Amino acid sequence: MTSPLLLDERFERAARAHGPRTAVVAGDGERRTYAELLAEAEAVAGWLAAHGIGRGDRVGLVQPKDCRAVAALLGVLRAGAAYVPIDPISPAERARTILADCEVAATIVAPDLGELAPTSCAGHRLLASDDEWHALVQRAAPPPDRAGREADDLAYLLYTSGSTGVPKGVMLSHANARSFLDWAAAAFRPSPDDRFSSHAPFHFDLSVFDLYASLGSGAELHLIDADLGKNPRALGAFVEERRLTVWYSTPSVLLVLSAFGGLERRDSGALRAVLFAGEVFPIKHLRTLTERLPRAEFHNLYGPTETNVCTAARVPLPIPAERAEAFPIGTPCAGYEACLLDAPGGAEVPAGAEGLLHVAGPGLFLGYWKRDGETEARVFEREGRRWYDTGDVAREVPGEGYVYVGRRDRMVKRRGHRVELGEVESGLYKHPRIREAAVVALADDEAGLVLRAHLVPEAGRPLSILELKTFCASVLPASMVPDRFVFEERLPRTSTDKIDYQTLRQKT
Amino acid sequence: MFDSDAIKDAIRSHILTEVLPGESASNLPDDMPLRTSGVLDSMATLKLVSFVEDTFGITVEAHEAGVENFDRIDDMASFIQGKREDR
Numbered sequence: 092m093t094s095p096l097l098l099d100e101r102f103e104r105a106a107r108a109h110g111p112r113t114a115v116v117a118g119d120g121e122r123r124t125y126a127e128l129l130a131e132a133e134a135v136a137g138w139l140a141a142h143g144i145g146r147g148d149r150v151g152l153v154q155p156k157d158c159r160a161v162a163a164l165l166g167v168l169r170a171g172a173a174y175v176p177i178d179p180i181s182p183a184e185r186a187r188t189i190l191a192d193c194e195v196a197a198t199i200v201a202p203d204l205g206e207l208a209p210t211s212c213a214g215h216r217l218l219a220s221d222d223e224w225h226a227l228v229q230r231a232a233p234p235p236d237r238a239g240r241e242a243d244d245l246a247y248l249l250y251t252s253g254s255t256g257v258p259k260g261v262m263l264s265h266a267n268a269r270s271f272l273d274w275a276a277a278a279f280r281p282s283p284d285d286r287f288s289s290h291a292p293f294h295f296d297l298s299v300f301d302l303y304a305s306l307g308s309g310a311e312l313h314l315i316d317a318d319l320g321k322n323p324r325a326l327g328a329f330v331e332e333r334r335l336t337v338w339y340s341t342p343s344v345l346l347v348l349s350a351f352g353g354l355e356r357r358d359s360g361a362l363r364a365v366l367f368a369g370e371v372f373p374i375k376h377l378r379t380l381t382e383r384l385p386r387a388e389f390h391n392l393y394g395p396t397e398t399n400v401c402t403a404a405r406v407p408l409p410i411p412a413e414r415a416e417a418f419p420i421g422t423p424c425a426g427y428e429a430c431l432l433d434a435p436g437g438a439e440v441p442a443g444a445e446g447l448l449h450v451a452g453p454g455l456f457l458g459y460w461k462r463d464g465e466t467e468a469r470v471f472e473r474e475g476r477r478w479y480d481t482g483d484v485a486r487e488v489p490g491e492g493y494v495y496v497g498r499r500d501r502m503v504k505r506r507g508h509r510v511e512l513g514e515v516e517s518g519l520y521k522h523p524r525i526r527e528a529a530v531v532a533l534a535d536d537e538a539g540l541v542l543r544a545h546l547v548p549e550a551g552r553p554l555s556i557l558e559l560k561t562f563c564a565s566v567l568p569a570s571m572v573p574d575r576f577v578f579e580e581r582l583p584r585t586s587t588d589k590i591d592y593q594t595l596r597q598k599t
Numbered sequence: 600m601f602d603s604d605a606i607k608d609a610i611r612s613h614i615l616t617e618v619l620p621g622e623s624a625s626n627l628p629d630d631m632p633l634r635t636s637g638v639l640d641s642m643a644t645l646k647l648v649s650f651v652e653d654t655f656g657i658t659v660e661a662h663e664a665g666v667e668n669f670d671r672i673d674d675m676a677s678f679i680q681g682k683r684e685d686r
Contacts, residue, residue: 506642538642556622557631557638564637572640575620 094273094307096242097265099168101272101307103129109283109309116311116333117157118319125309128162130228135166135199135217137232142215144196146171146240149248151190151198152293153177153208156316159219161302163199164247164293168265169234172196173245175260176293178586180317183207185258189250193260193460242266248460249296249396252585260460261296261396268299270453271399274425275304278390278403279337279364283309286333286361290315290340295587296396297368300339310337320344320588327352334361338387341588342372349380350526360386368392368400370589371417371495371513373520373528378410393420393495395481397469399454401427402493415521420485422492427452428476431487435480436471445496448485451476484511501592503532505540508570515542518567522559524549527582530573531596544573545595547581554578601655601683606676613650614672618643629672644669651675657682 095101106114110126123131144150150167152174154160167174175193177186179201186207190198198213202220210216217223246265250258281287287305289312291297305312313333319325326348330338338345345367348354365380365387372391381389389406404421423429430439431446440446455477458466471478484496497511504510512530519528527547535541548554556576563572577598583591601609611627618638619627633639639647648664651657657679668678 555626556619557626560619560638561636564640569637569640572637574618577621 094269094276096269097168097237097240097244098246098268098303099132099165100237101269101303102132102165103169105307105309112283112309113311114306115158115161115314117314118316118329121158123158123162125306128158128165128306130231131159131162131224132165132169133234134228134231135163136169136234138217138227139167139170139172139197140235141232142197144170144172144215145235146244148172148196149175149193149245151175151177151193151195151200151208151213153179153186153198153200153204154219155179155201155204156289156292156314158314159201159224160293161306161312161314163217163219164302165306167199168246171235171237171240171244173247173262175248175250176298177207178292178294179204179207181207181586187212189258189260192258193248242269243457245457247299249294251396259462259465262457262460263299263396263399264457267399267454267456268303270426271299271424272303272307275300275400276308277425279304279366281305281308281310281337285310285336287312288315288330288335288338288340289313290320290338290344291588292317292586296399297339297341297587299399300366305337323347323351324353327354327357330354330359330362331357335359336361337364337366338362339366339368341369342367342376343370343584343588343590345380346373346376346527349376349383354380354383359384362387364388364390366390366392368394369587371517373517374410374414374417375520377406377418378412378414381406381408381410391418391420393493394450394454395479395483397456397479398427398450398452398481400424401450401452401454402429404492415517417495417517419488419491419494423450423452424454427454429493430478431485432480435469436473436478443486443488445484445486447499448481448483448493449473449478450481451478455479503540505532505542505570508568510542510571512542515544515567515571515573518563518571519544519546519573521566522554522562524551524554527579529582529590529592529595531592533596538574541575542571542573543575543577545577545579545582545598547579601679603676603680606655606679607672609654610647610651610672610675613647614639614643617646627672629676631672632670633672634666634670639669651679655679655683657686 106125106129114125114128116122164174191212197215198208199217200208248260289301392400393402394400485493497513501512515530516528529545583594585591
């Protein structure tokens, strides 16, 4: 059976087949069956259609992670429009900038988040309050028909922080998401017996897997809101109590869950698949996690928002105690091709050499919203296909696929040597008493460039700078030994749960 | 004007400031190997040598700036005292 072309059809097909089954459960236990969720989504679509909003329009979503938010985004898709999720804990200024930038025709907004979506930039407002929502579902206008819609229509716009700090909208189509979801369905075989975690906020592309791999297959989706997501002990309990079977998040989240979630004391036996993406998983923490979740398989997924997941690798278990290097990001997913070039859009590097990872495939984004120049700087025509320059450096190892080397913008020259900051971090992670490490390079008038390591030590005896320096010198070349060591209680994270290097760099 | 302890303290304080900011003086004993352990890399050693020259008014020849004189604070102090006596 071929999969439907449109995301909302994908959900609708599952909803018709699994009507009375639970579709989504919020952190507080509020839940919807597939039939209820479909009815709410159609009511939202009907409201949008009644306001003349549909194909070619954008709709902002300013909601916490609850059942209404899921109904809202499905409703926007059902209306033929594209949704633009706003991080509910982002500064009001950023939210307004995004809503204004993509000229939303309407915004669906939770009652206590109105400040993020003032009428000046929100278009028509649908208030997701108890009363309004109840009334919406009661007197639902019929959803529009799907005539004229195409797989290449915009499905959602995800804003990412550009290097300039100005958020830019990554345009993804129904066809983009479909190719990824078809691959994921074959790779992870989601079924109505599954219970998916939904840790990533909806403005983060990991949410695409959570939402549609589960709701397209009759599975349950268990929402983790921002507060719960930051409480590892509660998260550990959540995994057990909800009997989650599929988990997907950044390594940062799993690392904290593994260290403080009390997994070793809990029954997490239902968990069959743990997927991670977005960062390198420090190997010692991955090893511990695999030991604490002995029944799960582990998959390392790779792909910028612009490409969806484009390479993947299953982690071979058990992880040998002596292994110190991270696992490969693997081989291209179905329909994808990858190559390593010596410059953006340049020539292929010799076999085995490091190069800039370029990716072509069906998940490749449509472009950056109203930023053609930036799209052209990253997307290249080559042998009749569109290739995206990921900005990541990798090398190819026969039989293993691609090995991630680092971000191009995290490579620095120090005393004539090329230093990859991630490699410095890997060296620091070898220290048994360092729990987390993040390294930044700072310009320095005298030394040219200074490497500063921000470290979260394990509890107990404080680490001495001398000891760290000696340790680094024993595991890293001299050009990679940090100049400064700063101890932190925790590392700052971005709203997508990755290490926030920008904030670290600004520390004095 | 510089006895052995004063020389050692001056070197220790320079190393703590330049190479180990945040470290306490008590963690840097006189007999700790610094070059061979990697605490002092070539850049830090160059700076240390010019600090020693400026502070103690001696000239360190290229062949004298190796591990035999610049590994431990003890070694450095003996070397500097010897140099000052030769003047």
